[in-house]
Amino acid sequence: MEIRKVAVIGSGIMGHGIAEVFALAGFDVSLEDSFPEALEKARKSITGSLDRLVKSGKIKQEDVASINSRLVYTGDLQQAVRDADIVVEAVPEVLDIKRKLFSDLEKFCRKDAIIASNTSNIRITTLSEGTTLGPRTVGMHFFNPPVVMKLVEIIKGERTDDAVFDAAFDLARKIGKTPIRVYRDSAGFVVNRISAPESLFFCMLLDKNIAKPEEIDTFARGQGLPMGPYELMDYVGIDTVVHSLDYYEKELSPEYGKCRIFKEKEKNGTLGLKTGQGFYKWTNGKAEIPATSPTDKVELMDILAIEVNEAVKVIEEGISVPEDIETGVRLGMNRPFGPISVAQGLTNAEIKKKLEYLQGLTGSTVFEPAKSIREGKLKEIISVKAPLSSESKTAEQASPAQASKEGKFISVDFPSEKVARFQISNTRNNLINVDVIHELEGALNEIWNNHDVNVIIITGKGNVFSAGAELTQFFASGADFMENSRLGERVFKLLSEIPKITIAEMKGYALGGGFELSLACDIRVATDDTTIGFPETSLGLLPGWGGSQRLAKLVGVSRAMYYILSAERFSGKTAHEIGLVSKIFDKAVIDQEAVKMASDLATRISPISAVLSKRLINKGSETSIDDGLEMEAISMGLLYGTDDLKEGISAFIQKRKPEFKGR
Ligand SMILES: NC(=O)c1ccc[n+]([C@@H]2O[C@H](COP(=O)([O-])OP(=O)(O)OC[C@H]3O[C@@H](n4cnc5c(N)ncnc54)[C@H](O)[C@@H]3O)[C@@H](O)[C@H]2O)c1
Structure with a gap:
């Protein structure tokens, strides 16, 4: 056309x-x-x-x-x-x-x-x-x-x-x-739909006498907004806002008809800038806003939670997809970030709690947490890639496995609170090839900022962690093979740096590339008889993807030299004895034990302390003691202002389990 x-x-x-x-x-x-x-x-x-x-x-x-x-x-x-x-x-x-x-x-x-x-x-x-x-x-x-x-x-x-x-x-x-x-024709489309419940919220705050327009606008300006919500409504025209709410009442929910004060203003003809009087008197194009202190009845988080909730509904209803919603709100509302990045930075529980509070405060079901939030699936719904049509929505959402993600080679599930599990599934022995590495990279990136996950278990399907790299893969030249090596190095480095505790569940075989993968994790667990080793030098290769470097750092040069130069296989028991493996579990229950261990770390250990400690240990081994100590002191300083430190100490004094928030 x-x-x-x-x-x-x-x-x-x-x-x-x-x-x-x-x-x-x-x-x-x-x-x-x-x-x-x-x-x-x-x-x-x-x-x-x-x-x-x-x-x-x-x-x-x-x-x-x-x-x-x-x-x-x-x-x-x-x-x-x-x-x-x-x-x-x-x-x-x-x-x-x-x-x-x-x-x-x-x-x-x-x-x-x-x-x-x-x-x-x-x-x-x-x-x-x-x-x-x-x-x-x-x-x-x-x-x-x-x-x-x-x-x-x-x-x-x-x-x-x-x-x-x-x-x-x-x-x-x-x-x-x-x-x-x-993709779906629904009142307000994306951007106006996401701001619809906000208009209702600002009306209800006045209807219920919770705060005055000038107190809320003063608060909003204090948050860096160029105009508060009521000044903005005066500017746009209160009649325009009321007409939109009337339309949403018909199309979205009768709750949108519950706004009283805005309607009164529309009836009285006090429409804002265009009539010279709205919430404020307007002279020479400027609102006269009475000087007052900001309200303490409204928080930025109220607005963010309302927007995230509506964005989730927009995805659930198949209207648009997270990426487009984020772009839409950023560009359409002139914001540095949209509701999807907000949702990535907060936990399901935080948003749900805030929405339940707002629902109680306003008495309106518009603020009731969306289905995915009620079911604890915020992170899954904001990762949706294709539009959820009403048919696909029913199929996908009815499935209890929705929390998990089935990739071609790596599936991600969440076996316990704040724990994610990446399971490699390729051939009989979970061999690692370029596609597996690409999928691992994607999964790591996706979970990087997910505050609902503190610990990641890396494991393999069945009884095997991974028996190594897929040696049958074709590379056209030495240069291509070098790039394959670089790819693994890059992604395993990503794994070693992810701000979560990572556990390699080394069961069955952890050989070659599989062993290298485990070395990029923070903690390794195995069974007594797990077979571990670097066969590379006996094949005319050498341990790549960081293997030639990380083993020496973990067990010392002498041991690394021996195991690489002899290509000798050793057991999980030996690995435990030399400190490479932290825990040995019974073969029959290693899957369950790994989850139990991850779950304990995910809830007992402060995630910020874990991330900073992990960085200090990894970086500290590459730097001078003086620089390392400096980094340690700075990290301490960072921890000092965190809620988690306060929580850790009060939980200790009150002899209860801490509830860390990761901030
Ligand atoms: N103003 C905004 O910020 C905004 C933003 C996005 C979308 N919109 C939408 O854009 C549309 C127009 O809004 P606007 O703000 O430009 O309105 P407006 O009132 O400024 O302009 C509407 C124009 O249409 C003319 N008009 C009326 N009937 C007509 C007809 N039958 N044939 C030809 N011209 C006719 C009017 O003379 C007027 O010039 C609306 O659907 C509105 O919802 C507005």
Whole structure:
């Protein structure tokens, strides 16, 4: 679908900006409005905007004439759309106005033209109802001001053709925007949907007399926001907020109708900046906010938890995927981070507890933890890659194994609280090849910032840890073989540095590459008869993936020299005697014992202390004692301010088990 001619309908705040964006990107644009004065205003706004772009060096003065020549301003809808490849409508957010326009577009547009809507909330499917435009209708939701804001939500209506969805996505890219995909047509799409419960929350805080607007806004400014929520609502227009809440009441939950004070303000016509009075009095474009101290009734964490909860619902409902939600909120709300990175940095329990508190405070089910959070599956749901359609959702979520992830070679499950287990599964003896290493890398990266995991067990499927590298793999040259060696070194280093305690469960065989993998872990456990060794030198190789280096560091040069140069196999019992293996477990129960040990460390040991100690030990062996001591003192200083130190000491005094939070 080649798109060259664009018609933008409605030349208001959004329409004129969208038309300018297309003209800047080289498209021919007709900008239509039923009101001549609106068109005149649009022409002036675009001229002013192009001037600013020239002044800031974003475009050249000599390009302005050609940009303007691509723009046609018209009051004739038929003329504007008749040869357009795509029509972008930006008429007011009033269903009847949009519906009437759609029926006109059906008459006047080419039969293959794409019809895009810039609606903020209304479902795309609803807009084309009663016309034949459904398959060609798609959402293209720009953000204000379109020339500046990078985000465009591309929304698939229930009847939208896949090709149209893709074409709109590509087009957004072509005009220099960052599009995100909205796979399910649901009120508010992604960004507005995620801020919907926030609006309700801010209304309920007033309805329930919990704090005053100025106290909350003072708090918000103290958190670094340029405007507090009420000042912002005054700026946008309280009527706009109320209309959105009314729509969410119909489409999402009747709870959105429970907001009282905002509605009263709308009825009284105290709408904010545009009427001179809203929550505040506005003079000369500025809100007069009474000086007051910030409220202590609201925390930043309240807002973050609300956003994470709604983001989880958006994923659960198959509306969008974590990556796009993160991008959407960052770009659409001008934030340094979105709800997915927030969720990565907090535990399921923290978010759940906060939401339960907010539900109690407001009495509204909108703040009830989403299903995945209730079930302790926050980390899994925010790792979803493909959209969860309603069908796939039921299949995936009904499965009790959802907490675990079945890779081709490495499966990850969570056998106990704060414990993850990576299980290698390849051939009979869990041999390690390039694909296994790549999967290990992915699994490590994914779990790196997961605060719900303090300990990782590395194990193999069945009775074997890993009998080594897959020697049948083909490498075209020595250089390729060297890169394979580098890959293993890099990923095993990642494993050795991950901020978690790692345990290698060495059962059956831990030979060659398998032994090397175990050496990159912090702790090794085995059975008496585990067969361990480096056969490499007897094969014309040498222990790679860090093997030639780490063994000497762990058991001393003399022993490493012997075991590498003799290629002699030794038992788990011997490994225990020389201190390489920390615990010996019975062969029949090593899987269970490894989990028991991991679970104990995961709950009894402060995760921050563990990570800093691990770094000190690893780095300390490579540095001078003076530098090592300095690092130790700095680490102590870091620990001093942590909640975990306070918790560790009070638990000790109160003779109870500590509850470490990792901060
Ligand atoms: N303002 C925002 O921040 C924002 C952001 C994203 C999306 N939107 C959405 O964009 C759309 C437009 O919003 P806006 O803020 O630009 O509104 P606006 O009121 O500034 O502009 C609407 C324009 O449409 C014109 N118009 C009205 N009926 C028309 C018709 N039948 N045919 C042609 N023109 C007509 C009006 O004269 C006006 O110029 C809405 O759907 C809104 O939800 C707005």
